[in-house]
Amino acid sequence: MRPEAIIVADAYRRTKAPVAYLDESYQTHNRDIHPTQTFYVFTAVVVRQPDMCELRVGLREIVGGDYWHSTEALQHHDGRSAMRDMLEFLAEGSEPCVIAHRVPVAADDRDGEAARRACYRGIAMELTVGGDGLCEPVELLVLEERNQQNFRNKDRANHRELVAQHSHLRNVRLLQTSPKFEHLLWLPGVVSSAYRRSITHHDITARLFGIIEHRVHLVKPME
Numbered sequence: 564m565r566p567e568a569i570i571v572a573d574a575y576r577r578t579k580a581p582v583a584y585l586d587e588s589y590q591t592h593n594r595d596i597h598p599t600q601t602f603y604v605f606t607a608v609v610v611r612q613p614d615m616c617e618l619r620v621g622l623r624e625i626v627g628g629d630y631w632h633s634t635e636a637l638q639h640h641d642g643r644s645a646m647r648d649m650l651e652f653l654a655e656g657s658e659p660c661v662i663a664h665r666v667p668v669a670a671d672d673r674d675g676e677a678a679r680r681a682c683y684r685g686i687a688m689e690l691t692v693g694g695d696g697l698c699e700p701v702e703l704l705v706l707e708e709r710n711q712q713n714f715r716n717k718d719r720a721n722h723r724e725l726v727a728q729h730s731h732l733r734n735v736r737l738l739q740t741s742p743k744f745e746h747l748l749w750l751p752g753v754v755s756s757a758y759r760r761s762i763t764h765h766d767i768t769a770r771l772f773g774i775i776e777h778r779v780h781l782v783k784p785m786e
Contacts, residue, residue, distance in 0.1 A: 567744045571705075574738045575612060578702045582615075583607045583661075583690045585706045586751035587682070588759040591668050591675040601668035603678035603784075604758055605686045607661045608653070608750040609698045618656070619746050625649050631742065631749045633756035637768060649753045650774040659698050660754050660775060661686055665784045666762075680721050681784035687725060689782045691735045697780055701735070707748050708739035715739055754779070 564572070575582065589603040590596060610618060623629060625648045636642025653660070663686040668678045690701040704722075709715055722737040742748040757771040758779075 565744065567740060571738065571740055571745050574703055574705075574736065575615075577736075579612070580702045581609050581611045581699050582703045582705060582747075583609045583701045584745075584747050584751050585683075585686065585704055586748060586755050587679065588755040589668070589675050589678070590759075590763065591678075592670065592673055598667050598670055600763075602664065602666040602762060603668055603675050603682050604665075604755055605663045605679070605682035606751040606755040606758065607686050607690055607704075608747075608754060609659050609661070609690065609701060610747055610750075611657075614656070614658070615747060618658075618750075621652055622649065622746055622749055625652060626749075629743075629746070631746070631752070633749075633752045637756065637760070643768060643771075646753050646756070647771060647774065649749065650757060650771060653750060653754070654775050654778055658750070658778075659694075660751075660779045661689055661694065661697070661782060662754070662758060662779055663689075663782050663784050664758075676717065678784070681786055683718070683721055684725050685782050685785040687722070687735070688729070688732075688785055689780075691732050694780065694782070703736050703738060705738045705740060705745060705748065707752070708741055 585607045587605045590601050625645055636646050663682040665678045665682055668675055672678055693700040726732045754775055760768045761772040
């Protein structure tokens with residue numbers, strides 16, 4: 564087992580609570596994007612540990628392998644079909660989905676980091692208190708790690724700040740890893756992509772979110 568996979572497995576052993584898998588989608592300012600078209604979305608899918616193996620097997624069967632990237636998949640028919648199947652697979656299960664959505668992104672938030680922080684804080688707070696019966700309180704948040712170390716450091720700092728401000732979250736941990744080592748990160752990825760398409764597109768892919776919409780709980784970002 565690779566060291567990264569060992570770290571993930573060890574994190575699971577340290578909690579008996581469900582695990583939340585997080586991913587994001589966003590559209591920030593540039594010369595082609597009007598401020599009213601900007602947004603930041605953080606998505607979480609909560610999975611009970613006894614259900615993890617079955618979900619991984621089901622996802623790999625749908626994808627036909629060990630690699631998945633939602634944005635790439637949406638570029639061709641087979642990928643769009645697989646995304647639909649993944650959303651239907653998730654919709655048929657018992658895993659709650661949570662979305663924190665900020666729109667628009669502030670004009671001075673050029674890289675979206677302030678919006679990311681607010682969305683993460685909102686969704687983390689909801690998950691770690693159980694969200695009015697939405698799920699059991701979560702103690703482990705698994706986030707798809709970003710490519711650059713400085714961004715990973717920012718995510719760790721955001722989490723530490725949230726925990727420091729709310730003493731009841733002192734046992735809540737953040738784990739940043741890659742979907743290569745935890746395929747369950749595909750789940751928030753497909754939900755985020757489907758939600759994004761419902762905002763940015765008017766073609767057939769814009770209707771993908773309708774498959775999972777009834778299972779989604781929306782929360783507000785938190786400053």
